[in-house]
Amino acid sequence: MEEAVADCVAALGAVTDRDWTGVRAGRLEWSCRKTAAHIASDLIAYAGQLAGRARNAYVPFEITLEGSEDGLDAADNAGTLQVITTTGALLAAAVRTTPRAVRAFHPYPFRHANREGFAAMGVAGVLLHTHDIAEGMGIGYEPPAELASFVLTRIFPRVQPGPTPWRTLLWATGRGDLPGREPVTGWRWSNNPVLRSERLALEGVTPATAADLSLAGDGGHEWVGGAAADGTREGAGIMVRQYEEGVFHPEWGMYVLVRRDDDRAVGAMGFHGVPDGDGRVEIGYDLVVGARGHGYATEALRTLSRWALEQDGVRTVAAVVGQENVPSQKVVTRAGFTEVSRQEGQISYELRG
Structure with a gap:
């Protein structure tokens, strides 16, 4: 988790002086700024599920960046990355301190996930949305292969390995193409039953x-x-x-x-x-x-x-x-x-x- 967040911050830290609010994040409908806020929101939500041992629903709270009701006009870009670093650390701490057998609520597909599943979902969110923002900013981004492999082998069990883990993960989430495979137009990850x-x-x-x-x-x-x-x-x-x-x-x-x-x-x-x-x-x-x-x-x-x-x-x-x-x-x-x-x-x- 910490490695994924550090890689995200290193990549996006190079463009904090640019406008994130007026630029669309890759193929998403969101702006780069909203997408960055969403990364932090996902990380703290997953940490909350594990720490709160949520059973039947999401823990009823959300994160808002300081200074604005919707969080989009609050902290500057560098401050947003600081929030991502902080929420990533909180999820990592929750993963480390949650007993192996504990499962907490997540809706798809079996309505629960263990600490490894939440870690994989967190890493997936960081990697994929960093890619989206980087695409919107027009900069290159490719995370370490082992991070993409971690995600694929935990929460994408039906996805056949491809030429590289990162290209396979991008294809599996509708963000890229692979030779011989049809484009993906709808996807979901799968925690273990x-x-x-x-x-x-x-x-x-x-x-x-x-x-x-x-x-x-x-x-x-x-x-x-x-x-x-x-x-x-x-x-x-x-x-x-x-x-x-x-x-x-x-x-x-x-x-x-x-x-x-x-x-x-x-x-x-x-x-x-x-x-x-x-x-x-x-x-x-x-x-x-x-x-x-x-x-x-x-x-x-x-x-x-x-x-x-x-x-x-x-x-x-x-x-x-x-x-x-x-x-x-x-x-x-x-x-x-x-x-x-x-x-x-x-x-x-x-x-x-």
Whole structure:
């Protein structure tokens, strides 16, 4: 967050002596001055959501630059950048001090976001609106690639990587073109989904989390036993490939199973892909050894299967279990699945809506 704001201030600080009020910000309808005020407004709003643990709506306050009711004729341009620096620092502090499991209200698409999601939204707002202002001012601007990548891999999971992260982010938000891709005329970012059962939070995995897990990282979680299971890492690798191919859908991907009482991960569960043309979707799961025997897999499978069958067009949730894997067979049967076939050492189960 601090790096994005510092980059913004460095770029726009070179043109503080020019008129921002009478110049349109790139492709926006706003002036450069209003767009700069909007950056600060977004940053303090996100900080407020996290600090206030907002649950069902935005915290009812707004920021106004000193000296004017609408904030557009108040502080000079340099003062506006100082406000952006200050509000950026407040969001960064809120992100650092908010516990990992906390989620606060944001309307799209699942009505909540965690600290990483708010950080990504804040960075996105800074980068994109700095670009808009720079375009209006007729100056060049390109942020560090890692900042654009941070945004893409957290809140743009369906956007296939392009030639560079920055060009990809500009295309994904209707601000640029990419060879072989249609122009974007409407867009929204997407925070990760979370489902809750009695003891668990099923946290949707972002492309960034999947990449870390696939490379033997912890994915931002504290795992029972110290590390994710091999099956989880393999599933994460599949997700990374889906993201790179542009076919990743966050709600039909992997979910990390996190105990709500101590915020420790016990395993992962997820879909092999989106439902097929017959409304069938396959599910798989994996628990770390130290978390087995407590009913977590059954609880999570009931929760995720029920959610899937509530989605439009989904008729069947399927699971395939090895004939030697008796514990897993018990999990699916306890979750209400019925055996439908056996072949080549595998048992196929289905749960129908």
